[in-house]
Amino acid sequence: MKLASLNTGHPDGSLIVVSRDLLRAVRASAIAPTLRAALDDWTRAAPALQALYDALNNGEAAQAFDFDAHACTAPLPRTHQFIDASAFLNHGRIMTQAYHPEKKSDPSIPVLIQRQADDFAGPHDDYAFPDEADNCDFEGEVGVILGDVPMGTRADDALAHVRLVTLFNDVSMRKHLFRELGMGFGFILAKPATAFAPVAVTPDELGEAWRDGRVQLDLEVARNGVRFGAPNGREMSFGFHELIAYIAYNRNLRAGMLLGSGTFSNVDYQATGSACLAEQRAIETLDHGESRTPWLRFGERLRFEMKGPDQQSIFGAIDHRFVQATYVNQQTSAEQAGSKA
Structure with a gap:
């Protein structure tokens, strides 16, 4: 349904x-x-x-x-917990090769982070952000909304606790992301509100595309009406069942928790394109020695959609415009952020 x-x-x-x-x-x-x-x-x-x-x-x-x-x-406009993964290791490999070739990570352990969950954006809401200098980016992802998951749930049993699947744009502010990563805790200014497609679906609506804890469909991304990429979810390195089992190792998860996949990314990125600007810019750095694709500017429009084999939209589309934020007080958000840095 x-x-x-x-x-x-x-x-x-x-x-x-x-x-x-x-x-x-x-x-x-x-x-x-x-x-x-x-x-x-x-x-x-x-x-x-x-x-x-x-x-x-x-x-x-x-x-x-x-x-x-x-x-x-958003289908679930707010909830008590949102954990996002970076479950497409190909994305991490591209970013590491471009910017941190000396960095080593353990590919057997999923990368996860606690996220903001109290204010999700709708599919056609204007997305306001303070300053183009924040290097606004997007990330096309899918997520699952869970029922109660008991502590110690095994991967083999985890998918029984998935109630709904959803599609979202995980907006990122790259200027703040690298600084906050270096501080060692988590993202605050780097990860503002997430925007969702209008509809969440039960897994059976995906048919054969819901396999191995993955949504094995293309995620179509367009920037200002021009195709940006359509990577497929089949290359997710950790299935949702594995992510759920990892998180539930030493805690109960409660109904309504949202778990994200991380930005879609495929090995054959020259053909599929990407689902985020940072990856495209990293590819350009590897290929040309510099990035050429600009970050988002005010007035730009993004569209995210996923279709089944019959070309019917599954979740509906996210189709939203990015605009400059306005404030009640006179001090700009950039000044506020700078005073706290």
């Missing part, structure tokens, strides 16, 4: 069920007011949501309406 959240002014939105073709929708408030509430009561809510989804697809849902992705927030 496919689920989304209408922007009602409430921080968690209002849960709706969306048809498979993304054309129709119906409110699900009689089952659960929000997606977060449904996740907390999944055993009861899921069968009822599935029945409503079936009725909607059969044209039998009362009070159905035309689906408008512009009216949606």
